[in-house]
Amino acid sequence: MLKQHRKPSMFVRRTIENNEKAGIRPNKTYQSFVAAAGGHRELNFIKKDVRNYITREVRNVSELQDEKEYARSRATCEYFGDVISFDTTYNTNTYNMVFGSFIGVNQHSQSTLLGCALMKNEDIQSFKWLFECWLCCMGGNAPKGILTVQCALMQRAIEACMPTTIHRWCIWHIMKKIPSKLNDYKRHLKIEHDMSHVVWNSHTKELFDRNWNDFLIKYGFVDNKELSGNVF
Template identity: 45%
Template sequence: MEQDFVPRVELPHLQDNTTQYCDQSAQEGSPTLVSQIDDTDIWVGMSFKSAECVKAHYRQYAMKKGFGMKVRNSKKGTDGQIKYNMFACVWEGNYVSSLPNDLKTNPTRKIQCPAKICTSVHKDGLWYINTFNDDHCHDLSPGKSRMFEGNRRISMHVKRTIQINDDAGVRFNKSFRSLVQEAGGHENLPFVERDIRNFVRQERKRLGKDGDGKALREYFSRMQQLNSNFFYEIDLDDDFHVRNVFWADARSRASYEYFGDVISFDTTYLTNKYDMPFAPFVGVNHQGQSILLGCGLLSAEDTESFTWLFRSWLSCMYGKSPQGIVTDQCKAMKKAIQLVFPDARHRWCLWHIMKKIPEKFKSFLEYKSIKCDMKECVYESLTERDSKMHGMLL
């Protein structure tokens, strides 16, 4: 009789690369543990208790075979829940980087690898494998598969250990060495030192640790009680930690009504213990003075964070979009501006442009001459009105 193997939650005493399975027969009312196995077989019709179990199982299979895996595609049903997933080899696709491999830290190339599995949830609530393709068009590396980005992971026990060490002031390299010694060597760890650094940085950026997030919400609430025109929004993650923050007082909202034609947005300020970029919205009043039009704290400088912040700011300013916005040359910021402020004129900050002159031209013999010509072109060029007046005088 054919049996369905359903991955269960990993037990704390087991190693990270070992998963327990249970045999769920039709005659039995509940699953029964039948074995503890290290190898992971896959076949069409295999069932799992959840989408996460499918993903974990295919990751174990990928590590055993020697390739990296990724989520290629997902589809939701009418209820908004995911009903279909496709997992593929990381070499799937046809993208080739324009940069030569010797200039990249991690050179990659996608060569349309066909290996994949397609899964969907059925009426019985279980996830079934509908399609399974195990043909790869590249060499497999079982000994190195645990280091592929899609296969690396940090267990809850290790995360807790890292957090305790970080709170005690232990450095990253010392924490990593202790974990290596505990595991019996680098080859037994499913992560690298960089993963620890990234995890700690993300944790530091989360407002919510030590009650800071709660204190922030209470402070904003008090400010809104004192002045109903005080505006704030807080973006929370799945663990209810503060991810992004925006706020603006009554003066900022009133000033925007008169001086909101052009604004400047900058994220070059990192002066808080969370290493969260401080992002002020700045305008200029009729006296040429800078005025604050709102502030934000971001957990990451990506398109998603910028989009959330811009939409919060736009909601604060009653949906009135600026005519122009000046920023640095950030691609994620540019994309977010196109999504939230499609009619605004986006220009790059002059200071950021001029800062790159030494970087781009310092190697030239005529660098000083080039620098003077660039400054003259930028700072001493005629305006449109001056140009017309100059033409009339001639």
């Protein structure tokens, strides 16, 4: 069939686009058209046309959309990227990969996505690669501060890629581990209650330092290295 006579219909083009988004291989897509039509000769296009359409139209559009998203993320990061959080607590079920997200806070105190990635491994090289790629996409401007879970490998990667960035642990993850550290104390429920009150209701550094010091003295935790150290 001459090339000028090979032209997939609108239905065929939409099916190709939907199958590509669903991760169906071009060969499978073409074979489904063959089966539905009753043979190769009944189609006015060939397998190569399916591949060409995906390359020329579907993936090219996706790349243009990606460029727009990069630009939007860069602009968002410029305004709301002073202090960010990096979270890897979500796993994808299908491919058993970790979803890492860079999150900022906008002028309405709402979380805003500044970038994301899928990671196969959570080792220092993977973290360094991800941080370097994200910094490159964001124009090379490192945030002033970053909040993460307690992970030594992640901390080393941040120190290597963002040496001027202040790194702190996410308070939610710290508080989540507290009960297991206090279970041996008879009054652990009261201790947890008072600790939560200090953490969540001290809205300035000065007030927190004063309330935290009073809490340590009240329960005799002044010499407790985990609580009297640089935990917060």
